[in-house]
Amino acid sequence: MAQVRLTTRTVPVTRREILRFAGIGLIAAAAVPLAPGRASATADDVSAIVAERFGGAEPKEGRIDLVLPEIAENGNTVPVSVRIDSPMTTNDYVKSVSIFAEGNPLPEVATFRFTPRSGVAEASTRMRLAGTQNVVAVAQMSDGSVYMAKKEVKVTIGGCGG
Amino acid sequence: MAGVRPRVRVPKEAAKGEVVEIKTLISHQMESGQRRDSKGEIIPRQIINTFTCTFNGDEVFSADWHGAISANPYMQFFMTAEESGTFEFTWKDDDGSVYTETAELTVN
Amino acid sequence: MNKALTIGGMAAAAFVITGWSVGFSQDRPSVPPPEGSPLGELISGYEFRTPETQALQDDDFINPGFLWVENGEELWETADGAAGKSCESCHGDAEDSMNGVGARYPVYSEATGKPINLEQRINLCRTENMQAEPWRWESPELLGMMTFVRYQSRGVPVAVEIDGPMQPFFEAGREFYYQRRGQLDMSCASCHEANYGMSLRADMLSQGHSNGFPTYRLKWQGVGSLHRRFRGCNQQVRADRFGYGSDEYINLELYLAWRGMGLPVETPAVRQ
Numbered sequence: 001m002a003q004v005r006l007t008t009r010t011v012p013v014t015r016r017e018i019l020r021f022a023g024i025g026l027i028a029a030a031a032v033p034l035a036p037g038r039a040s041a042t043a044d045d046v047s048a049i050v051a052e053r054f055g056g057a058e059p060k061e062g063r064i065d066l067v068l069p070e071i072a073e074n075g076n077t078v079p080v081s082v083r084i085d086s087p088m089t090t091n092d093y094v095k096s097v098s099i100f101a102e103g104n105p106l107p108e109v110a111t112f113r114f115t116p117r118s119g120v121a122e123a124s125t126r127m128r129l130a131g132t133q134n135v136v137a138v139a140q141m142s143d144g145s146v147y148m149a150k151k152e153v154k155v156t157i158g159g160c161g162g
Numbered sequence: 163m164a165g166v167r168p169r170v171r172v173p174k175e176a177a178k179g180e181v182v183e184i185k186t187l188i189s190h191q192m193e194s195g196q197r198r199d200s201k202g203e204i205i206p207r208q209i210i211n212t213f214t215c216t217f218n219g220d221e222v223f224s225a226d227w228h229g230a231i232s233a234n235p236y237m238q239f240f241m242t243a244e245e246s247g248t249f250e251f252t253w254k255d256d257d258g259s260v261y262t263e264t265a266e267l268t269v270n
Numbered sequence: 271m272n273k274a275l276t277i278g279g280m281a282a283a284a285f286v287i288t289g290w291s292v293g294f295s296q297d298r299p300s301v302p303p304p305e306g307s308p309l310g311e312l313i314s315g316y317e318f319r320t321p322e323t324q325a326l327q328d329d330d331f332i333n334p335g336f337l338w339v340e341n342g343e344e345l346w347e348t349a350d351g352a353a354g355k356s357c358e359s360c361h362g363d364a365e366d367s368m369n370g371v372g373a374r375y376p377v378y379s380e381a382t383g384k385p386i387n388l389e390q391r392i393n394l395c396r397t398e399n400m401q402a403e404p405w406r407w408e409s410p411e412l413l414g415m416m417t418f419v420r421y422q423s424r425g426v427p428v429a430v431e432i433d434g435p436m437q438p439f440f441e442a443g444r445e446f447y448y449q450r451r452g453q454l455d456m457s458c459a460s461c462h463e464a465n466y467g468m469s470l471r472a473d474m475l476s477q478g479h480s481n482g483f484p485t486y487r488l489k490w491q492g493v494g495s496l497h498r499r500f501r502g503c504n505q506q507v508r509a510d511r512f513g514y515g516s517d518e519y520i521n522l523e524l525y526l527a528w529r530g531m532g533l534p535v536e537t538p539a540v541r542q
Contacts, residue, residue, distance in 0.1 A: 073542040105196050106229060113224045120240045122239065122240055123239045165341075167337050189341075192491075232491065
């Protein structure tokens, strides 16, 4: 085997060179075929689903703590937690929380159904987000009232797709 | 779906009235139905669509999952410990498969 | 799974080239490099990830890589092949027998006159001792066993032999590392030596160490091997990819292990 002597100094790389990498990544990303069907849902789609499911009850603000990363490193696995302020008694509890992603091809992510036995109305999972978008949580209380919270998640996609 | 592996973590013991944390994880690709194969054909959706947790037969928590739930789905939630008994966890797959796991809780 | 979330592509297009910000802080935990290292300090890829990604690695229950560890553990105890043996038949309790093993691969093989890595060692056990079929690269079985065996060395510092018969292969690995390649004419060093801690598009470049492999990648939505990652890197600079277990990648794996000498094994790590 030929012995090639290589120095182990830092290889100079220019800013331009890295930007070229990024640029080609951009073109490649743009060429990726979109998901079948609609490109993405919209805020209106989510509002329509909420109106239909909860009998037109006007969602109120408050009571929902929607925990999401400000920036998600990869849209394939974005942690999401919801916690709703509720005594969780037989007479007053959270029946369900639905999570929606306004910018996904299909906006529905999950619905969690609680019972008074749950003790606290809190649940966590991991979801897929097709890019930077708003995530919406809608909680339905045992008295029929509906609460809503919304938060933006910036989804980055790796420079090194690998 | 073959090779599906559920994992659950619950405390072995709890005081009466204590709210205990329950964590579950299951190996599953959660094929979203939004992807195409190398021939451009849509890969049919195959996900776990429902998750249920009961304690001594009573439902504590359940979830509907859609294609946007990540592969190897994770679910964390809570329950008030009132009496000793058995958790039963059930995951239902689009293909009709049902995966189950149980865990015991002793309430002091 | 490797084409997962192609739907992310369009959204990404709107978000790129925000990069080239200096987001790197010098106070990350590090270990001293081996003698002759081009790096002033060795920093695990863990330190370059967001708190959310780190949290997935920190808890052995929520870390999905443990699904692979558990699969490997079952396979360890399962007899296979004409000899009717399992891994356990010869090696007993993996917790004892495999402790530290995963930290010192690749090793020199007298039989082949070149280094072999852990995947190859596992398959040699299968074909020679168990008289079983070798497992395919990236199969759930080989990834499960790899992850299980490497996990037995979690926390053990990476320590490979590079002298004696290993020396020419080490040199070849180093040559590969610094060789510019592909349409983008970039070497491994272009990103992982000259620019770690910098953002490339929205991704923060690490020092490119191998101590977390096989690793659970959010992008893959599963566990994958180091050679899968090599292939991804090569493709990303629009270069030819080499085969799983190719001499090129084995040599690179050896050189890369040396670059990360002293970093603890983190398998199963979680990365973006």
